Amino acid sequence: MNQTIAFLGAGSMAEAIIAGMTANSVIPAQQIIATNNSNKERLAELSSKYHIQTNQNKQEAITDSNVIILAMKPKDIKKATDEIKGWIREDQIIVSLLAGISTNFIESQLDTNTPVIRVMPNTSAAIGLSATTVTGGKFTTADHLALVETIMQSIGTTTLIEEEDMDAFTALAGSSPAFYYYMIEAMERFVADKGLDIDIAKPLMIQTLKGVAGMLETSPDSPGVLRQKITSPGGTTEAGLKTLASHNFQHAVVDCLNQTTDKSAELRKNFEK
Numbered sequence: 001m002n003q004t005i006a007f008l009g010a011g012s013m014a015e016a017i018i019a020g021m022t023a024n025s026v027i028p029a030q031q032i033i034a035t036n037n038s039n040k041e042r043l044a045e046l047s048s049k050y051h052i053q054t055n056q057n058k059q060e061a062i063t064d065s066n067v068i069i070l071a072m073k074p075k076d077i078k079k080a081t082d083e084i085k086g087w088i089r090e091d092q093i094i095v096s097l098l099a100g101i102s103t104n105f106i107e108s109q110l111d112t113n114t115p116v117i118r119v120m121p122n123t124s125a126a127i128g129l130s131a132t133t134v135t136g137g138k139f140t141t142a143d144h145l146a147l148v149e150t151i152m153q154s155i156g157t158t159t160l161i162e163e164e165d166m167d168a169f170t171a172l173a174g175s176s177p178a179f180y181y182y183m184i185e186a187m188e189r190f191v192a193d194k195g196l197d198i199d200i201a202k203p204l205m206i207q208t209l210k211g212v213a214g215m216l217e218t219s220p221d222s223p224g225v226l227r228q229k230i231t232s233p234g235g236t237t238e239a240g241l242k243t244l245a246s247h248n249f250q251h252a253v254v255d256c257l258n259q260t261t262d263k264s265a266e267l268r269k270n271f272e273k
Ligand SMILES: NC(=O)C1=CN([C@@H]2O[C@H](COP(=O)(O)OP(=O)(O)OC[C@H]3O[C@@H](n4cnc5c(N)ncnc54)[C@H](OP(=O)(O)O)[C@@H]3O)[C@@H](O)[C@H]2O)C=CC1
Pocket: 008, 009, 010, 011, 012, 013, 014, 035, 036, 037, 038, 039, 042, 071, 072, 073, 074, 076, 079, 080, 083, 097, 098, 099, 120, 121, 122, 123, 174, 175
């Protein structure tokens, strides 16, 4: 792909995307430029690990690129756009990874007709398995969206959504890997409590998760039916599920996703000013 991509921000999400992009040949490493606020060591680390370009000069990084990926924290968006607004051209595309922050705010901050596309990847981008949602702003054409989807497909799947649904999909696909990891951490506690060998237990846990993902993907049955097929009356699974229900497990999960969604909206309220 003949695009040069600048990352403004070189933190964990930028690295997950860079790792995924450079692991396949869709975007050559030399067409990726990373810049950040001040952490020189971090840029050196990314350059040595992924053989990408780095540049501490944000203006140069932007000027040399067609696609500019905003990868700073939501709290830093105002300062970042104030700094870069004079350097952005209308032939470029701005891609924002920022939770909560709207395309409309970035467009108004930049004060140009440059297309702004909001995406929400997850850290599985590092192994090419992100589930990335994509939504366009006021100046975005179908061609812009297609280009950004192609770029993001180098790190996994892409799904076009309405911007009003982005907060909820941020919960369901951006943050949710952390919720799955949290459950696995609890299972690891059980492994330790029982004195089981983690080297035996971990591959079994991973294989089980892969099996669950595969069944969800291929089986015509709903998750509820799949669960029932495991749950013999009076059996082991039923005992475990009863315990989860007694702890209001499903309520906790729904509440967790609601709070995550609400936080995305709150970030917008707090930092779009
Ligand atoms: N982590 C995740 O799983 C996901 C994160 N996101 C989004 O990605 C964004 C980044 O998150 P994450 O990588 O975790 O954050 P990190 O804190 O790890 O990284 C933030 C980066 O932004 C840089 N930075 C801050 N201000 C500027 C600026 N004005 N110009 C250029 N760079 C700047 C920092 O540089 P320095 O170190 O020099 O200060 C740092 O490299 C967030 O907006 C988040 O909502 C989206 C999906 C998933």
